[in-house]
Amino acid sequence: MFERFTPEARAVVVGAQQEARTLRSPTIGTEHLLIALLRRPTPSASALTRHGLTADDVTADVVRLTGDDLDADALTSVGIDLDSVRSSVEAAFGPGALDDPKRKPERGGHIPFTPRAKKVLELSLREAIAMKSRSIADGHIALGLLREGEGLAMKVLHDRGVDPFSLRQDLALVLNP
Amino acid sequence: MADTTEVATAAGSKDPSVGLRAVRSMRVLVERLEALQVQNARDQGWTWEQIAQLLGVTRQAVHKKYASGRGPLRRKD
Numbered sequence: 001m002f003e004r005f006t007p008e009a010r011a012v013v014v015g016a017q018q019e020a021r022t023l024r025s026p027t028i029g030t031e032h033l034l035i036a037l038l039r040r041p042t043p044s045a046s047a048l049t050r051h052g053l054t055a056d057d058v059t060a061d062v063v064r065l066t067g068d069d070l071d072a073d074a075l076t077s078v079g080i081d082l083d084s085v086r087s088s089v090e091a092a093f094g095p096g097a098l099d100d101p102k103r104k105p106e107r108g109g110h111i112p113f114t115p116r117a118k119k120v121l122e123l124s125l126r127e128a129i130a131m132k133s134r135s136i137a138d139g140h141i142a143l144g145l146l147r148e149g150e151g152l153a154m155k156v157l158h159d160r161g162v163d164p165f166s167l168r169q170d171l172a173l174v175l176n177p
Numbered sequence: 178m179a180d181t182t183e184v185a186t187a188a189g190s191k192d193p194s195v196g197l198r199a200v201r202s203m204r205v206l207v208e209r210l211e212a213l214q215v216q217n218a219r220d221q222g223w224t225w226e227q228i229a230q231l232l233g234v235t236r237q238a239v240h241k242k243y244a245s246g247r248g249p250l251r252r253k254d
Contacts, residue, residue, distance in 0.1 A: 069201065069202065069205040070202050070205055070206060070209075071198050071199070071201070071202045073198075074195060074198035074199040074201075074202045075199060075202050075203065075206070077195050077196070077199050078199045078203065080203070080206070082202075082206075085206065089210070089213065093213055093217070097213060098206075098209055098210075098213075100209075101209075101212070
């Protein structure tokens with residue numbers, strides 16, 4: 001389905017995979033699409049930025065929302081130094097031995113899209129068709145995110161007080177000036 | 178590591194958001210260490226009985242928790 005994607009839109013899809021890998025997520029979710037969108041220097045990304053979104057802020061939100069259950073600060077409060085526990089465990093059992101067993105994507109391996117992220121990409125095609133566009137641009141992926149309306153990306157948007165209707169209008173204006 | 182007084186003050190903190198997060202993190206930490214140690218013991222040929230004895234639980238409990246599911250902890254024979 002990617003043949004109709006513009007180079008920018010493809011870069012977002014590839015970028016989302018990279019974001020998922022960096023965040024050690026076993027799947028590519030809507031949040032990784034959003035971060036990848038924000039990393040591109042495109043007019044649509046600027047529209048997102050105008051609504052107060054940056055790649056770094058969204059990444060921080062995602063880390064907070066999906067983060068490891070081991071809270072180093074909390075452990076310090078009861079006298080446990082997580083770093084020193086980690087280094088002695090890794091000395092015996094190898095790097096990453098103390099990591100969450102559920103969050104171990106294969107290094108360099110294929111990371112699958114979540115059903116919701118797939119849905120977003122399908123909806124980006126529909127957004128493009130609705131706007132009578134021949135190709136799917138990165139802005140259509142952003143519209144797909146908003147249209148899908150759920151998932152971690154939307155939670156971040158909501159928590160940051162972004163108005164989805166006004167963002168949608170801005171994106172439409174960028175795509176169809 | 179923070180000095181003793183500092184730790185004692187924090188541990189005595191009455192802020193539930195600090196205390197409860199610490200408890201949760203300790204529980205997670207214990208679970209991960211237990212899984213590592215049980216796997217290691219199995220790799221070295223320990224029986225479930227021996228492992229259970231040192232963990233202070235029944236053989237059935239440790240077997241049920243670690244032997245039923247995924248491959249690595251299962252006995253190879």
